[in-house]
Amino acid sequence: MQRRVLVVYAHPDHDRSRANLRLRAAIEGLPGVTLHDLYAAYPDFFIDARREQAMLLEHEVLVFQHPMHWYGAPAIVKEWQDTVLEAGWAWGEGGDRLHGKQFMQAISAGGPPDSYRRGGKAHFTVVELLRPFEQMAHYCGMVCLPPFVTYGASIASNGELDAHAQGYRALVARIAAGELPAAFETFSSSE
Amino acid sequence: MAEHGFLHQALVYLAAGVIAVPVFKRLGLGSVLGFLVAGVAIGPWGLRLISEPETVLHFSEFGVVLLLFLVGLELNPQRLWQLRRAIFGMGGVQVAATMLAVAALGWAFGQSVTVALVAGMGFAMSSTAIALATLEEKNLLPTPGGQASFSVLLFQDLAVIPLMLALGMISPGKSGAGIDWLAAAEAIAAIVALIFAGRNLLRPVLRYIANTRLREIFLGFSLLLVLGIAALMQAAGLSMALGAFLAGVLLADSEYRHELELDIEPFKGLLLGLFFIAVGMSVDLGLLMRSPLLVLGLALGVVALKIALLYPVAKLFGYCGRADALLFALTLSQVGEFAFVLYGVAGSQQVLERATVDLLTAAVAASMLTTPLLIALYQRVIMPRLERRSERAPDAIEEHNPVIIAGFGRYGQIVSRVLRGLGIGSTVVDHDPNQIDMVRRFGSIAYYGDATRLDLLEAAGAGKAKVLVVAVDDHEAALAITRLARSHFPQLKVLARARSRSDAFEYVEMGVPAVRETFGSALDAAELALRMLGHHPHVARRMAVQFRRRDEELLVEHAPHRHDEKRLIAASQQGRGDLERLLREEAGRLRKAGEGGWR
Numbered sequence: 042m043q044r045r046v047l048v049v050y051a052h053p054d055h056d057r058s059r060a061n062l063r064l065r066a067a068i069e070g071l072p073g074v075t076l077h078d079l080y081a082a083y084p085d086f087f088i089d090a091r092r093e094q095a096m097l098l099e100h101e102v103l104v105f106q107h108p109m110h111w112y113g114a115p116a117i118v119k120e121w122q123d124t125v126l127e128a129g130w131a132w133g134e135g136g137d138r139l140h141g142k143q144f145m146q147a148i149s150a151g152g153p154p155d156s157y158r159r160g161g162k163a164h165f166t167v168v169e170l171l172r173p174f175e176q177m178a179h180y181c182g183m184v185c186l187p188p189f190v191t192y193g194a195s196i197a198s199n200g201e202l203d204a205h206a207q208g209y210r211a212l213v214a215r216i217a218a219g220e221l222p223a224a225f226e227t228f229s230s231s232e
Numbered sequence: 233m234a235e236h237g238f239l240h241q242a243l244v245y246l247a248a249g250v251i252a253v254p255v256f257k258r259l260g261l262g263s264v265l266g267f268l269v270a271g272v273a274i275g276p277w278g279l280r281l282i283s284e285p286e287t288v289l290h291f292s293e294f295g296v297v298l299l300l301f302l303v304g305l306e307l308n309p310q311r312l313w314q315l316r317r318a319i320f321g322m323g324g325v326q327v328a329a330t331m332l333a334v335a336a337l338g339w340a341f342g343q344s345v346t347v348a349l350v351a352g353m354g355f356a357m358s359s360t361a362i363a364l365a366t367l368e369e370k371n372l373l374p375t376p377g378g379q380a381s382f383s384v385l386l387f388q389d390l391a392v393i394p395l396m397l398a399l400g401m402i403s404p405g406k407s408g409a410g411i412d413w414l415a416a417a418e419a420i421a422a423i424v425a426l427i428f429a430g431r432n433l434l435r436p437v438l439r440y441i442a443n444t445r446l447r448e449i450f451l452g453f454s455l456l457l458v459l460g461i462a463a464l465m466q467a468a469g470l471s472m473a474l475g476a477f478l479a480g481v482l483l484a485d486s487e488y489r490h491e492l493e494l495d496i497e498p499f500k501g502l503l504l505g506l507f508f509i510a511v512g513m514s515v516d517l518g519l520l521m522r523s524p525l526l527v528l529g530l531a532l533g534v535v536a537l538k539i540a541l542l543y544p545v546a547k548l549f550g551y552c553g554r555a556d557a558l559l560f561a562l563t564l565s566q567v568g569e570f571a572f573v574l575y576g577v578a579g580s581q582q583v584l585e586r587a588t589v590d591l592l593t594a595a596v597a598a599s600m601l602t603t604p605l606l607i608a609l610y611q612r613v614i615m616p617r618l619e620r621r622s623e624r625a626p627d628a629i630e631e632h633n634p635v636i637i638a639g640f641g642r643y644g645q646i647v648s649r650v651l652r653g654l655g656i657g658s659t660v661v662d663h664d665p666n667q668i669d670m671v672r673r674f675g676s677i678a679y680y681g682d683a684t685r686l687d688l689l690e691a692a693g694a695g696k697a698k699v700l701v702v703a704v705d706d707h708e709a710a711l712a713i714t715r716l717a718r719s720h721f722p723q724l725k726v727l728a729r730a731r732s733r734s735d736a737f738e739y740v741e742m743g744v745p746a747v748r749e750t751f752g753s754a755l756d757a758a759e760l761a762l763r764m765l766g767h768h769p770h771v772a773r774r775m776a777v778q779f780r781r782r783d784e785e786l787l788v789e790h791a792p793h794r795h796d797e798k799r800l801i802a803a804s805q806q807g808r809g810d811l812e813r814l815l816r817e818e819a820g821r822l823r824k825a826g827e828g829g830w831r
Contacts, residue, residue, distance in 0.1 A: 087774060089781065090821070127821070
C-alpha cells in the first residue's frame, strides 16, 4: 500500500547545516513525499493552522525532520504543535483526524552516540529525550515509528554523512511504499 | 460709485473672486491670474463696478505685508544667514544688471538718462506678491529655484530704500543730500529698534496676551503687531513688507509661531486676493486699446529681458539645474508693485512726464499678467520635459553589485541600507540630479541615469546582477523598467514596487513579485490600533499577519478580472466577507485554545 509522506522540516540555519542539508536533499523528489520547510514557509513564525491541517489530511505519514536543539526540536516545531494540533481536531472530543497515521522523527545530533546515555554529556538517550513527541503521537492516535538518528553531525566526515543520507532515503522510500510494519509497539530496543 | 459704500464694494470683490478663481484654478492657471482677471473685469475698464482702484490697492497692500510676515515666520535667523550669498550676491547682481540694461536700452531708444534710469529702477523690481503666492500655490517654494527667487525678492525689498533715496537725489526739486542722510539714519535706527524689541520685548508681551486665554485678543494682537510694525517702517521711510518680514524672522523660533501662522493666514489670503484684484483693476485698458503695440511690446520686452538676465544670474550662482534656473527666471520675470509707487512719486516730482508714467504703469500691470501663465507653462510643458530629457549625461557606473536599485528615494534608500548592513553592495541609479547630490552629501553612492533605458541598465550591470529592485515611484516608469529587465536579462530577478492595488494586479499578471508600498504601513497601523484597543500584542500581530496572507491570496485570485469592474466588485465583496469570517475564526480559535485546550 502506498503511503503519502509529509516531511515537516525545520532548520533555522539550513544553508550552514551539514547533516540536514544532505538528508533533505536525499529525500527531495521521492515519489509520494512532500517536503515542507517550516522556517521557509513561515519566516515570521505565524503558522497558518488551516493550511497545515489541510496538508496533514492529504498524507498518511508525518515525519518531523530537524536537528536536536536543547534536547528537543527548534522552536518553530513547538509552535507548529501548539497551533496545528487543535483540540477537537487532533485530540479531545471529536479530534480524530490524525488517527491511524504514522509518525516518525529524523533527528540529527551534534555529539557522538556515547554522549546520549547515563553518565554521558547528554545524560539521556535520544529516545528518552524524544518522549514528548512520542506521547504527542499517541495522544493524537498516531502510530509512532522509531526515530532515524544521525549522531555526530558536526564531527562526521562528508562521506559518512552522504552514506547516512542514502540510508535515510531508503528508509523513507520503504515507508512511502508501505513496506514497514504498521506499528512498532515499542522501539527502545532499536537503538 | 463710492456712494454704494462699503457693502457694495465688499459684495463686488468677493463675488468676483469667488467666480473667477475656481475657474482659473480648474484651468490650471492658478488663483493669482484668477484674481487679476477678476480685477480687470470689475474695474474702470471692464464692468465699471468699482471706480477707484488706487485706494483699494493701497489698503490691500497689507496682504503683501502679511505674506512676508508669514514667510518670515518660516525662516529663523540661522536659515536666513545661510541664504546671505543668494540674497546679497544674486539679488545685488540681478537688480544692478536689470537696472543698467533697461537704462541703456532706454537711452539707446532716445530717452533722457534720467528717464531711462528711473524706468530701469522700477523694472528691476519683481512682484513679491505674485512671485511668492504663485510659488506657494504650486508648492515650488522649497525647491532651490523657489528659494533663490525668495532670496532675490528679499534683496529687492531692501533695495527699495536706496532706490527711493536715489530718486530723491535726481529729482529736480531737491538737490541737497543732507536730508537724505538723516532719513537713512532714521531708517537704520528703526531697523535696530525693531530687532531689539523683537528679541527682547515681543515674547514676554505675547506670553502675557496668550495667558488671557482669549483667542480673539491673541488674534487682535497678532494683527496689531504686524500693522504696527508696518506703520513704524513706513514712518521711517522703509518698506512695510520688509519690516513685517523681519518681525516674522524674529518670531520664527518662538513657541507662538504656529498660532500666529494660523491667525494671520486667512487675512493674508483675503487681502492678497484683494490686492491682485486691485492690480487687475489698475490695468489701463484704455491706453492698451489706443497703443496696444507699445504697451504690450514694452511689457513683453521687459519680461523677456528680465528672463534673459535672470537665467544666467541663477547659473552664475550655482543653481545649476536647468529646471531650477528657469523657474527662478520665470518667477521673477514680471515687474513688481513697487514700480507703481516709484513711477507715481517720480511723476509727482516731475522726474517723469505724466504720459510716461501712464505708459510704464500699464506695461508693469500687463507684465504681471504674464507670470501665472508662464509658471503654468513651466509646470505643464517645460518641467516634465526637462526632467525626462535632462541635460546631465548619465554617470559612468564603475561598480558591479549583485543588486541594482532603480530609484533612490526613501523606499530605495531603506532597501539599500538593509543590504549594506549585511555587506551586500547595491548599484543605485536615480533620475533626479538633486536627489543624487543630496544622498552623496550623506555619503551614499548613487548614479545619475534613467533606468527605463536599456543602455543604462546594462551599464549598471543588469547582465550580471541577481536582483533588480524597482523602487521608482512613477508607475509607468516602474512598469517600463520591469518589462525591459524581464525581456533582456532573464537571469535578473525583478522585485517591483506597486503603488496601488491595480498596479499590483499588473505585476501579478506578469508574475513579478511586487511590494505594495502603503500596504505594510497600513497594516502596522491596524495592528497598533488593535493594541490600543486592548488586544494582546501577539493577537494583534496574528490578525495583521492573517489579513496580509489572505489579502495577498485575494490579489492573485482577482488579478484576472482587473479589467472587468463588475466582476471585480463582486469578487471583492465576497473576498471581504471571507476575510471577516477568517479573522473572526482566528480570534475564536485563539479563545478556544485558551478555554478548551491546554491550560
